[in-house]
Amino acid sequence: MSDPTQKPSLDVGASPAFVKQNLRVWLKMLKATKHIEATMREKLRMEFDTTLPRFDVMAALYRFEEGLKMSELSSALRVSNGNVTGIIERLVSDGAVLRVPVVGDKRAMLVRLTHKGRDEFARMAAAHELWINDIFSSLPPDTTARLSSIFDTIEHSRGLIAGDDHA
Template identity: 45%
Template sequence: MLTMEKDLETRLANDHHQAIRLWLRMLTCTNRITSKIRSRLRENFKTTLPRFDLLAQLERHPEGLKMSELSKRMMVTTGNITGITDQLEAEGLVRREVDKSDRRSFVVKLTPEGQRLFGEMAAVHEGWVIELFEGLSSEEKETLYALLGKLKQHLNEKEAR
């Protein structure tokens, strides 16, 4: 007999509103995918998802980002960003430079070694994500993407009011 892994949906009853069921299904899928990615990053690269995310932010911004901007983008405290940056700097993956426009703050940039390592990790990460979504056809992925885009637009509009 197969046993289902306990997840957020196990607390649902048939009389729960459709929106609650959908929200918990999305949350369960997100948590399961995130857990798998975290585990694979740890096993394959001896790193964490927050470290990967910080490197990804810097890769998108070769001019560098202030610590406060990294904090906003990653939705964590500046203290968390400082800790992660300290580790990555000690490993030679990022460097801090004094911000030319505000000498009281620093801009964090990838080093050449950070660029190389992140490029390697990002390619493997992309493969993992593709693999995790293999259970859906191309058409189903497009439909899901469009529907989630519609939900995102609705949420953005509600927030703007």
């Protein structure tokens, strides 16, 4: 959430030119990201008749064969609890996901992909990987390497952006 040690924006380094420059960069990054996301959304719908949220949920479950608790799932995806409930409901009724009670804790539910779900996701993930590759390999030569370098630097800098992903 919000960091209590965060200072109000009275930074000395906030010269108007830099402020505008930061805003411009953010808007460009946002636009590029949304464009790619929209492409993935459309392709998932056209070729697999599914949605991006479902894909994201299945991706998380795919990584954890043993299953995840609902709370683990929602915090992994950084979405609200109530959100996951609905998506899982539909995945269950489609036979892609299985709900298993957790022994020793009657509150919790373990959620995991069915065999069918794993197969489906494996095919979607392979396609998704290629779609992304198509886009990035059509960009100017060093784009991926340069972006990679930037995001690595950010991650190692304890910046406000880096996710605390243990992977």
